[in-house]
Amino acid sequence: MAWGAPSLGDVPVSGDYDGDGKTDVAVYRTSTGAWFIAPSATPNGIINLGWGAPSLGDVPVQGDYDADGKFDFAVYRRSTGQWFIRRSSDSGTWSLTWGAPSLDDVPLVRPAMLR
Secondary structure (H helix, E strand, O other): OOOOOHHHOEEEOOEOOOOOOOOEEEEEEOOOOEEEEEOOOOOOOOEEEEOOOHHHOEEEOOEOOOOOOOOEEEEEEOOOOEEEEEOOOOOOEEEEEOOOHHHOOOOOOOHHHHO
């Protein structure tokens, strides 16, 4: 399956966004902060969401942060050490500061969150 546009800065962010236990094909567009997901449960029901600000140094850090069985949209802002998470369970948001930009911290997601 061809998915994404490398010339627009798309990077893979696959995960189970629809909660069916299967990995969905997904990309994060680093030029705009848009997410494009082809859910395995509804292949024609493409999910498109803007979450992140690449101009502020945001990088995708997808994972199931609210433990509902679905991946959440999440970005880490390298310039400030802030995490911004949009929960799949209720579309609410979390933000927290965890990291030291002055020490070049790099965000990593625990393997358990990636299933």
